Structure formats: C-alpha cells, structure tokens
Amino acid sequence: MAPSDAGEDEIALCGRCGYAANVELAVSVPPDYTPIDMPFEEVYTPRIKTVDEVSRFLNLPPQNFIKSLLLITKDAPVLALVRGDEELHEKKAQRVIGHYRPAHKDEIVEILGVEAGFIGPVNMINQKIRVIASTSIKSGLYVGGANKKDYHLKGINPEEHFKAEWHDIRVVRQDERCVRCGAGLKIRKVIEIGNIFKLGTKYSVPLNAVYLNKDGAEVPIIMGSYGIGPARVAAAAIEQNYDANGIIWPVSIAPFAVTILPLSVSDEETAKVADAICATLKSKGIDFLIDDRDIRPGIKFKDADLTGIPYQIVIGAKTLKDGLVEIKDRRTKETTKIAPEKAAEHVSRLMIVI
Numbered sequence: 590m591a592p593s594d595a596g597e598d599e600i601a602l603c604g605r606c607g608y609a610a611n612v613e614l615a616v617s618v619p620p621d622y623t624p625i626d627m628p629f630e631e632v633y634t635p636r637i638k639t640v641d642e643v644s645r646f647l648n649l650p651p652q653n654f655i656k657s658l659l660l661i662t663k664d665a666p667v668l669a670l671v672r673g674d675e676e677l678h679e680k681k682a683q684r685v686i687g688h689y690r691p692a693h694k695d696e697i698v699e700i701l702g703v704e705a706g707f708i709g710p711v712n713m714i715n716q717k718i719r720v721i722a723s724t725s726i727k728s729g730l731y732v733g734g735a736n737k738k739d740y741h742l743k744g745i746n747p748e749e750h751f752k753a754e755w756h757d758i759r760v761v762r763q764d765e766r767c768v769r770c771g772a773g774l775k776i777r778k779v780i781e782i783g784n785i786f787k788l789g790t791k792y793s794v795p796l797n798a799v800y801l802n803k804d805g806a807e808v809p810i811i812m813g814s815y816g817i818g819p820a821r822v823a824a825a826a827i828e829q830n831y832d833a834n835g836i837i838w839p840v841s842i843a844p845f846a847v848t849i850l851p852l853s854v855s856d857e858e859t860a861k862v863a864d865a866i867c868a869t870l871k872s873k874g875i876d877f878l879i880d881d882r883d884i885r886p887g888i889k890f891k892d893a894d895l896t897g898i899p900y901q902i903v904i905g906a907k908t909l910k911d912g913l914v915e916i917k918d919r920r921t922k923e924t925t926k927i928a929p930e931k932a933a934e935h936v937s938r939l940m941i942v943i
C-alpha cells in the first residue's frame with residue numbers, strides 16, 4: 590500500500606510500533622467506555638429514535654448505547670449490534686454473514702414488529718433471528734431499543750439478556766489506540782500496489798501437486814500468490830511526486846533520466862552540442878529524450894516539466910556563447926551552468942546522490 594490522498598483504500602497506521610492494516614482488517618482499542626450503573630427497566634421514549642436523540646433525552650453518552658441494525662442477507666435477516674458511538678464496517682460484517690443490504694423501513698416492521706428506532710436484541714418477537722455483535726459491547730450495561738413502539742430498555746447486560754455471535758465488525762477510527770502499543774492510530778488513504786494471497790492447498794490438492802516430507806509421505810504443497818502492479822506503482826509514484834507544473838519522476842523508475850532541450854534546432858552550434866551530449870549519455874548508459882521539435886522554448890520548458898523527467902539539459906544559443914549549458918533538477922528547480930562536455934558526467938553524479 591502506498592500512501593496517497595488519491596487512494597481508494599484506507600489503512601490504519603501506528604507511528605510508534607509500526608502496526609499497519611487495511612481498515613477492513615484493522616483492530617484498535619475502542620474509545621474509553623465508562624460503565625454506568627442502571628437498573629434493567631423499560632423507559633418511555635416517545636418518538637425518540639436515533640442514538641443521538643435518546644442519548645440527549647436520557648442524558649447518557651452514546652458509548653452506553655447499543656446501536657441495532659437489521660440486515661438482509663440472501664438466507665435470512667441478521668441483527669447487527671455495535672456500540673452507540675461506533676459504525677458497522679461493511680466489509681468486516683460481510684466476512685461474517687456474506688453479502689447483505691440494510692433492511693427497508695417496512696421490512697423492519699414486518700420482521701421485528703416495530704419501527705427502526707425501537708429495535709434491539711432483547712425481547713425480539715422472532716427469537717430465531719441471527720444476532721452478530723461487536724466485541725466492544727460484550728460487557729457493560731447499555732441502553733437499546735425495547736422492540737416496543739416508543740420504548741427503550743435501560744440496563745441491558747449483554748452477557749445476561751441476549752445471545753449473540755461476537756465479532757470484530759466495527760470501523761476503526763483516527764486516533765483510536767493501537768492494540769499492540771497503545772499509541773494513537775492514523776487512518777491514511779492508500780493505493781494498493783501489490784498483494785499477497787495465501788492459496789493454501791486449494792489448487793495443489795485437485796492438481797495432485799505434492800512433495801515428499803521427511804517421513805517420505807506425499808503432502809500437498811501450500812501455495813501463495815504474490816503480485817505487484819507496475820501501472821499502480823507508476824500511478825502511486827506520480828500521486829506522491831508532483832507539483833503545479835506536472836510529474837516529478839523518482840529517478841529509479843523514471844522512463845528517462847534526462848531530457849535534452851536544444852532551444853533553437855536550426856542553430857548549427859546548438860545541434861552539434863546536442864549530438865555530443867547525446868553520444869556521451871549513451872556511452873554512459875543513461876536513458877535520455879531529446880526535444881528537437883522546431884517550436885518556441887516556452888513550450889519545450891512546459892512540456893519537459895509536465896512529463897517530469899528528473900533532469901533537463903538546456904542548450905541555448907546565449908549560454909552557449911559563454912561555453913555553457915544549463916542543467917535543471919526537476920524536483921528542486923535548481924539550475925547549474927556547466928561546460929557541455931561535463932554535462933553527462935554531472936547528471937550521472939546527480940543520479941547517484943538520489
């Protein structure tokens with residue numbers, strides 16, 4: 590994963606111990622939960638439905654609530670529970686129950702006999718509904734829907750009042766604490782540039798791809814697959830290296846190291862110097878591009894910056910009169926004036942420094 594704001598994935602990163610995981614798998618210490626002692630009882634909450642509304646009405650913080658969501662899978666409805674201040678992670682939930690969609694308003698009434706705002710894991714009319722719950726609410730006392738119009742239940746004790754399958758199904762958020770070292774986690778957007786899959790024996794068993802172990806027995810090979818996307822590497826490098834004028838290729842993966850800009854192609858001396866520099870670069874094995882189009886210098890400069898080749902060798906008639914050419918570093922914009930015969934050598938030194 591390469592960090593980039595243009596990324597389509599998100600990872601949780603710990604700056605202290607190096608923990609890093611896709612948010613689809615990332616774990617964290619849930620934000621602090623202060624248990625509040627409350628009796629197990631129904632409370633009248635007329636027309637008050639969302640966690641925020643009930644939280645204000647009862648003057649209890651959202652982390653002391655159970656948020657209940659009815660999901661529809663291809664097999665059956667599933668009730669998913671997270672803490673009031675948490676969100677359900679779609680992919681994490683999918684790994685547990687398969688593909689699903691949120692239930693529509695009328696489906697909720699049909700399946701649970703009550704409107705969305707008052708549903709909960711206790712006293713469901715249909716006790717056979719599968720319940721999955723975030724491990725963050727496994728202990729403590731909570732407020733949740735009472736499965737009765739205009740009522741919530743206080744003092745729900747998950748260990749006592751309902752049965753659920755416990756899973757990590759919550760979204761990890763910025764600044765939550767790292768499970769390994771306790772430091773704050775950062776959430777960064779990333780571009781996936783490579784991946785690893787453990788295939789196990791999925792293919793080796795049917796293909797009878799086996800090896801002999803130390804006891805001489807045939808054992809299926811455990812397989813893995815490893816991929817790197819060159820186009821994604823290039824895209825990530827560009828997203829991480831650019832300015833207002835265009836791309837700034839890192840030297841290591843630049844399509845060319847140098848672009849040569851003879852400003853006046855009709856000038857004989859310019860052409861001669863350009864040819865000589867090309868020959869030296871070639872002898873040093875340095876890849877280069879030459880812009881020998883008969884166009885205005887301004888366009889050449891703009892195009893050279895846009896395409897982002899790391900070094901530009903500018904050959905202008907004026908500087909050439911002083912026996913010099915100009916070398917520009919695309920990243921730092923620094924220019925150096927140097928004798929044409931030393932230009933290739935200078936560029937090769939710059940490349941090593943990077």
Ligand SMILES: [Zn+2]
Nearest residue numbers: 603606767770
């Ligand atoms: Zn850590």
